[in-house]
Amino acid sequence: MLRLITLALVGAVLIAAPLFLEPHSIGVLTTALIAALFAMAFNLLSGRAGMLSFGHAAYFAIGGFAVIHTMQAVESGAIWLPTPLVPLMGGVAGLIGGLGAGFFATRRSGVYFSMVTLALAEMLHALAPNLGGFFGGEVGLTSMRMPWLAFDYGSENQVYFTVLAWTVFGIALLYAYNQTLFGRLTVGLRESERRISFLGYNAHHTKIIVFGVSAMFSGIAGGLLAFATESMNYSMLGMGMSASVVLHTFVGGSTVFLGPALGALIFALFGSLVSDLTKNWLLYQGILFVLIMMFMGDGLAMLWIRIVNECRSRNWDALRQRVLLLIPGLLITVGAITILEVTSKILDQQQYATSVARMNAWPPVSVFGVSWDPTSALTWLLPLVAILVGIGFVYLILARKMQQRTGTIIMSREPAR
Amino acid sequence: MKKFLLTTALTAMAAFGSSAAQAEQLKVAIIESFSGPTAQTAIPFVEGMRYGFSKLNAQGGFNGEPIAVVEYDALNQPAAASEKLKSAIAEGARIVFTSTNSAVAAQLSEDIRKYNLRNKGKEILLMMAGSEAFELVAEKCNFWAFKTASNPFIRIKALVAAMKDTGKLGSKVYSINQNYSYGVDHERAQAASVAAAGSKIVGSTLHDVSKIQDFSPYIASIKASGADTVLSGNWGNDIILFMRALGDSGIKVNVGNTSLDTTGAVSAMGEAALGALLVKLYNLEAGGEAGKAFAEDFKSAIGHYPYNEEPTGVFSTLLLGAALKAVSKPNAKVDTLQIALALEDASYETPAGSWSIRKDDHQVILPVTVSEISKDARYKVDGTDMGFKLLKIVSPEDSAVPADPKCKMQRP
Known part of the structure; x- marks a missing residue:
């Protein structure tokens, strides 16, 4: 029930978004949705079937190129196809590409599978610049x-x-x-491939089909990107695209059905909003990823589910602890961002160096609307103290939790004595 | 950075007083890769533009208002650049600058063409101050996009002409380039120019981009071909490693290239680079006193002598400034069509010669400099005792290549 209400709410927000968002924010949301579909398609292969692909950008881009060629054909009048159905061609091309590549890649499993998918994608990436007719060369194709x-x-x-x-x-x-x-068989592939073959299924064929279906949805996502930007470029085939889908999936959580979509939405919005504020956004994205992997290894969607469960079972202690952790978390974040931003403003910018040379003094820089004097010890001490206090608080809260837990264990042992 | 520029623009605006309240401020967006590995290439262009706009604002800006410049990070992806263009337009930008990635430039040019078709009267202007892909002034040429940079055909024509005049072009030429559209353009340009100069191409190679660690097999085939001159459009590590392998091999050939001045390249190549020729849009030694004055003024504003592509950024901005000056009227609205038409007639006198736009394909017609890596250079680079000694300035008329017939520009 709660799940349905949440979904309905999210749906309503997405449908109503154009009412309260400006056109360019709608553009950002469009790319975030495309990333979400791509991550969902990827997770069918990596999360459900347990085959981690490092080259999914290939099927995304194949779909994109199929769609851009279709759009060009429609534009010139060579074929007729209703515009909203054009992304379908991306699915068709992705499926064909995926079945072909899947035939080779799924002959191996584990790390070897990942390596083969990576190699296939890199092969296409290396080949694309030389096939200017199909991939459009450096400037790409437009329609x-x-x-x-x-x-x-x-x-x-x-x-x-x-x-x-x-x-x-x-x-x-x-x-x-x-x-x-x-779909159940797909999960079976992850759990025990040998058992699947003992049950009489052809494991290799099954894997090819799963690979193909995943590539098909990736192709639709790529097609949607070509449809939305009206262009396609071979840089889409690069490692960056393959890596970002892995990132999105694991941040969101591959064990929850909608986890990858959540991760993709959050990270895609993060990328385009934070890159407007600071050019260090890639660093922050990396730090965020590492922290999520370290402390919430099963992703943000699992965190959400835990909170919901704690509300349901009226586990107020756990919830109170989460709220308590927010305060030191905020302290550490603000402290770290201040140090990083002040440092990067001093080190990165030519203009700052120039004004230092001209005025023979270190002018203050502004972070969070506050100006920080680089020569004052307070500039460096204040954020550092914030971070240390934050870490101290986290330690205290967690130590208390550990104490309580050991307490319960001892108590539960007592009757056995 | 963005905030800093905005506040400078705002304070400057406040200083101008409230009399200009009626006029519309001209907003310029710079959409470039400010993060990730490609930021290194983009920053020199942007530094040049920052200097250029501070000059224009010091001269009174546009329509009696200072020009506001906002920078957007394109993340080096066409799709992200397209998104940033939308937000730039939403924030009121009417002129967009981009420089490095040709894919980004092509995306912006297409997006702007479509936006202008769908939004008459609110047209956007694009200045491409780098982005050397030839298609941008051929198949993809666009009335609203101006290319204030060279392309392989212009540069190689100037390079070969200067090499011939100074006796550095041998009779047997080897052509080595990177295997993608830019390298292929270079190969075609080299073949055409060498044939026109009466020499012969004795061998040509296209190799993988940024993947080759050891160039000695290529050096061996150059040796086997008997070439006395090597032409290459390689950039980045592909020229640094090539020059080092050439130095190790000990064979004596003249080298002509387009990217020897990348930050750090000269120190990485060391003595092996001595004597190699660089073809570039500008050399600091050009233009006598005017050139010296420009270099010193730039240094006092930015902190170092202009280097690499910084002059390109400066001159592109000042060429736009010449057009803005022609149509600037106090208290008027911003009319990008008028600016575009003025830009077609504008010219800017750089210390090396005049920059102007050709109406047929909106390619800038500009002087090109050819320099030699030498210890006698006036400005040393990379902390070495070497620099780029000016060999020859090829005039705008001599460096120009005819407009491509594939450019069918639709004028409004």
Whole structure:
């Protein structure tokens, strides 16, 4: 019940988003949705079937190129296809590419599987610049969305709703897939491949199909990106794209169905919002990823589920502890960001060095709307103290928890005596 | 950074007083890679633009208002650049600058073309101050996009002409380039220019980009071909490692290249680089007193002598400034169509010669400098005792290549 209400709320917010967001924020949300579908498709292979692919950008980009070529053909009048159905071609191309690549990659498992997928994607990435006719060379390929019925597809909102519909449709299909017998078989591949073959299934064929389905949805996601940006470039084939989908999936949590979508939404929005504020955003993204992996290894979605469960079982102690942890968490964050930003403002910027040389003094820099004097000890001590106090608090809170836990263990032993 | 520029612009605006309240402020967006590994290449362009805009604002800005400059991080991805363009437009930017990644430039050019079709009267102007891919002024040429940088055909034509004039072009030329569209353009440009100069290409190679650690097999095939001159469009590690392998082999050939001045390249190549020729849009030794004055003024504002692509950023901005000056009227609205038309007629006198835009494809027609890595250079680089000694300035007329017939520009 709670799950349905949450989903309905999220759906309502996504549908109503154009009412309260500016057009360019809708554009950001569109790319975040595409990343979400891509992560969901990836997780079918890595989370459900237990095959970690390091080259999923390949199928994403194949879908994108198929769609951009389709759009060009529609634009020139060579074929007829309603504009909102164009991303479908990305799925078709992704499926074909995935079945082909899957045939080779799934012959191995574990690390060797990951290496083969990486190699296949890098092969395509190395080849693409030389096949200018298909991949468009350095400047890429471009096209224009054609009007369909009453829609001219010129506005952000029309693109957003098309992408939203496709993303929801894709995720719903993936959910339905998981409910089928074949969906269970997919999980079986992860749990024990040998048992699957003893049950009479052809494990290799099953793996190829799972790979193909995952690549198909990745292709749809890539197609949606080509549809939304009206362009495609071979840089999409690069390692960066493959790495970001792995990142999104693990941040969100691969064990929860909607986890990867959550991770993708959060990180995609983080990337485009924080990069407007500071050029160190990649560093912060990295730190965030490491922290999530260290302290919440099963992802943000699992954290959410734990909190919900604690509310349900009225486990107020655990909830109070989470709220308590927020305060030192905030202290550590603010302290760390202040030190990093002040340092980078002093070290990175030519203009700062120039003004130091000209005025023979170190002018203050502004972080969080406060100006910090680099020569004052307080600038460095204050954030450092904040971090240390924060860490101290975390330690105290956790130590108390440990104490309570040992206490309960001792108590539970007593009757046995 | 963004905030800093905004506040400077705002305080400057306040200083101008309230009389200009009616006028519309011109907003410029710089969409460039400020994070990640490509930021290194982008920063020199942007430093040049920052200097250029501070000059324009010191001269009174536009329509009696200072020009506001906001920087956006393109994350080196076309899709992200497209997103940043939308937010720049939402924040009121009317002119967009980009410089390094040709894929980003192509994306911005296409997006702006479509935006301008769909939003008449609110058109956006694009200045591409780097982005050397030739397609940008050929198949992809666009009335609203101006290319204030060279391309392989312009640079190689100037390089080969200067090498011939100074006796550095042998009769047998070897051409080595990176295997992607930019390198392929270089190979074509080298073949055409060498043939026009009456020499012969005795061998040519396209190799993987940024993947080769040991260039000695390529050096061996250069040796076997009997070449006395090597032309290359390689950049980054591909030219540094190539020059070092060439130095180790001990064979004597003349080398002509486009990217020897990347920050750190000269110190990485060491003595092996001596005598190699660089073709670039500007050399600090050009233009006598005017050139010296420019270098000193830049140093007093930015903190070092202009280097690498910084002059390109400066001159691109000041060329736009010449057009802005022509249509600037106090208390008027910003009309990008007028600015675009003025830019077609504008010219800017750099210490090395004049920059102007060609109407047919919006390619800048500009002087090109050819320099030699030498210990006699006036400005030493990378903390070494070597620098770029000016050999020859090729005039705008001589470096220009005809507009590509594939450019079919639709004028408004």
